[in-house]
Amino acid sequence: MPAVTRPRTPRTRLRIALAALAVLTSAALATLPSPAASADAGAATRLTGTLSDGATWIADVPERWNGTLLLFSHGFGPTVARNAPTEAVRLELLAQGYAMAGSSYDPQGSMWALNSAERDQFATLDAVTAKIGEPRRTLALGNSMGGLVNAQLARDGGGRIDGALGQCGLVAGGTDLDNYQLDAEYTIARLLLPGQDVKLVRFGSSAEAAATADLLTKAVTAAQSTPQGRARIALAAAFLNLPAWAPGQDRPAPTDWAGQEEQQYAWFAQGILSFVEGGRYAVEQSVGGNNSWNKGVDYAHLLSGSAHAPQVRALYRAAGLDLRADLRVLTEDATITADPAAVRTAERTSSAGQGLEVPLLDIHTTADNLVPVEQENRFAARVRASGDGALLRQAYVERQGHCTFTTAETVAALHALEHRVSTGRWDDVATPAALQRSATALGLDGAAYTSYRPAPLTVGRDHQAHPTQR
Structure with missing residues (x-):
C-alpha cells in the first residue's frame, strides 16, 4: 500500500472502503448494457418499470424468444436493476433466445437487500409477464448475495419458478456469514492489537465500519513482517474460511504452509476487510442490530474443525508460539453477544436451506475469497435435513476469486438445469465431466x-441457533 502522509478522516476511510467494495464485488455485478451492446444482441426489446416500493426492473426480450424467461438476482452492492451476471452472459443468452429480467430491490433500504429482494423479484416476474405473456418456462438465476435470494426463490417459488441456478451463492445465510467473519475480526483485534478496544459490531455508520477495516488491515500488514505475526494471520484466515490460493499465483503445495499463508495474506492486502466491515454494517442495517456473537465459542474446538488447522499448527510451531495459549485467550475473552431480535430477523429474511420446491443447481469456484466454497457444504446439509436433497446438485470450478465464471461455464450449467426441468431427472448432466x-x-x-x-x-455455531442473551 502507498505511504500515507496525513491522518485519514472518517470520510476518507469511507471512500477507501467503498472503493474496495466496488473492486471486490465487480465480478458479481453485471454491467448495464450500452446502446452498442444492445445492438450487438440483435433485435431485443428493452422493457423497464418501477414497483410499488420504488424498486426498478429491466427486461430484455429477443425477437426470436425461445419461451424461457430468466429471472436474475444480483449480488451485494448498489441497488440498481440488473438482469444477467455479466454483459457477456447477457449477450450470449439473448443470442440463444432467452428473455431476461431482474430488479434493483428496494433502493431505500440497505445494500443487504434481503428484506425486499424476494418480494421484488416475484413482483418483477408479474410485471414482465403482464407485458410479454406467460413464459413456457421460468428459471431463476442469482449470484453472490443474489445466490441466497435465488435459493429462497427455489424454496418458495413452486408454481412460479420451474428451476434455479445459483452461482457463488451466499447460501449459508447472513448469520453464519457474520459469525465466521466475527471470529476472524476478533482474532486479529485480540492477538494483533492487544489492549486496544476495537469496535467489531453494532456500527453506527459506514464510516465507523471503514475505520475498523482500516485499523485491522494495518494490523495485518504490520504482522506479516514476523513469523509470529504470520502464524496469527493464518489463524484469522482459518476462521474466515479464506482460501490459500490467490489470483495470479500458482496454487501452493499441500504442505507449503508458508506459501499458503502468503497467498492468504494477499487476499487481506487486496482489501477484503473493507468488504467484510462494509458488509457487516449493511447487514446490521437490514436486520436491525447485531446478529453475531462469540460468547461461549470454544476457539480450540473451532480450529480443530478447520481444513486449515494443520497449516496453523505448523506455522505456530515454526514461530515458537503457544497456539493453545492464544486459543485459550480468545475463548476466555469472547464476550460479544447478539441482539436476539436481529437474529430472528436474519433467520426470517436472510437464510435458506429450509427446503426446495424446484430443482436447484449451485456452482461455485473452489477458491472464493468473499463467499467461501464451504458455504455449499453447510447449505447442502440443511437441504438434506429438510428432505429435499434429491432436488439439489452442486458443481465446482477450479479457479480463484468470487463469481469468476466464464460465460461457457454459466451457459452449460443453465443447459443442465433445463435438462432436469424438462425430464424430471438429473441423469448425469450436472456431473463435473458432463x-x-x-x-x-x-x-x-x-x-x-x-x-x-x-x-x-x-463457524462453530449450530445453524442459526444462538444462546439466550436477554
Missing part, C-alpha cells in the same frame, strides 16, 4: 469444472 464437455463444446471462453468436495464451514 458440465466440462458441455461448456467446452460451446466454443466460447473455456471451462474448468472439476471433481471437488468442499470442507465443512468453520
